[in-house]
Amino acid sequence: MVMQVRGIVLPEHEERSFWIDGDRLREEPIADADVVVDGGWLLPGLVDVHTHPGTEEIGTRLDDETLRKHLIDHRDAGVLLVRTPGSAGRIPGWVDEDPQLPRVRSAGPWLATPGRFFPGHGRDVTEDELLAAAVEEAAASSGWCKVIGDWMPDQPALPLETLTAVVQAVHAEGGKVAVHCQTAEGCRNAVEAGADSLEHGMHLDPGLLDRMAAQGTALVPTLGVFNAGAERARAAEPTPRRQWFLSGFEAMPQLVRAAHEAGVTVLAGTDSFPCGTVAAEAQLLARFGLPPEAAVGGASWIARSWLGLPGLADGAPADLVAYDTDPTLDVSVLAHPKRVILRGKVVV
Structure with missing residues (x-):
């Protein structure tokens, strides 16, 4: 069945029509198309660039049934593209073959060196093994790998020379590196090593932002999960670690x-459960100082472009969400799509 959608396309803010032929958008009219969206605002499918579907508890392995449920939760909320920057195992191949599920960009399991991260929750390697493991995971996934660059403030970050060698080796193979960093040292090392993304970025020195912009390093602040953690920390007894956490979050x-x-x-990026809540993350980005259009774009067209996919254009994947009102005027609108179309099929 050929379908037609028409409305105001974001980010262009232009009224346009598309015809859906298979799983592609077409600008050339196709006769006898069924109109499934008539008016409102059209966005490229939403994106969560930091989500961990497939397991909800530390120490458990990926579970196919849980993974599918989480991805459907994303899909039904209009999240039609996800990046999994580290997981409890490699995302299985059947995910890419299932037309009912969002498109996935995987980074394989977390790569953690001794003393950093939760032991056994991902792939534990020595610092000497890290470079080869990073190249292997990037090649086995969607071109990404995820390195745990630091952990707690009283523990040293992954050495700069080690992380630099990893980034250079992965880049030489055409891959990209996401780095978990939440200490000042870890963030600095990730930036200076040339990482492609900083996951969290708490305690990041603002003096490094110009370098990040120049080399194309993205920031994924995962505000929702830290906001929840800050609420718990404020109710806890004072400790040096509690103060470190709160001071970092309050600077975000x-x-x-x-x-x-x-x-x-x-x-x-949400980094939390339930899945399908990237709209709330976009609201926090706006509340924390991003212009509303940038906050919406960071959960839609900007994120899609960063991951190598087009927005709404002729020949683009037919992945889109439609809204009754403009989400760039009220970011909370993102949580209430009136129509979700994935791979050319209406799912909501």
Whole structure:
């Protein structure tokens, strides 16, 4: 069945029509098409660039049934593209073959060296093994790998020379490196090593933002999960670690604003459950200082472009969400799509 959608396309803010032929958008009219969206606002499918579907508890392995449920939760919320920057195992091949599921960009399992991250929750390697493991995981996934660059403030970050060698080796093979970093040292090392994305970025020195912008390093601040953690920390007894966490989180509004103003790509990633809540993350990005259009774009067209997919254009994948009102005027609108179309099929 050929379908037609028409409405105001974002980010162009132009009224346009598309015809859906198979799983592709077409601008050339096709006769006898069924109109499934008539008016409102059209966005490229939403994107969560930091989500971990397939398991909800530390130490458990990927489960196919849980993975499918999580991805459907994403899909039904209009999240039609996800990046899994590290997981408890490699995302199985059947995910890419299932037309009912969002498109997935995987980074394989987390790569953690001794003393960093939860032991056994991902792939544990020594610092000497890290380079080869990173190249292997990038080649076995969607071109990404994920390195745990630091952990707690009283523990040293992964050495700069080690991380630099990893990034250079993965880049030489055409891959990209996401780095978990939440300490000042870890963030600095990730930027100076030339990582492609900083996951979290808490305690990032704003003086590094210009370098990030120049080399194309994106920031994924995962504000929702840290916001929840801050609420718990405020109710806890004072400790040095609690103060470290709260001071880092309280600096995030200024950091997010400064990153955007410096030209850094700031993206929406949830890093939490339930899946399908990237709209709430976009709202936090706006609340923390991103212009509303940048916050929406960070969960849609900006993120899709960063991951190598087009927005709404002739020949693009037929992955889109439609809204009754303009989400760039009210970011909360993102949570209420009136129509979700994935791979040319209406799913909501």
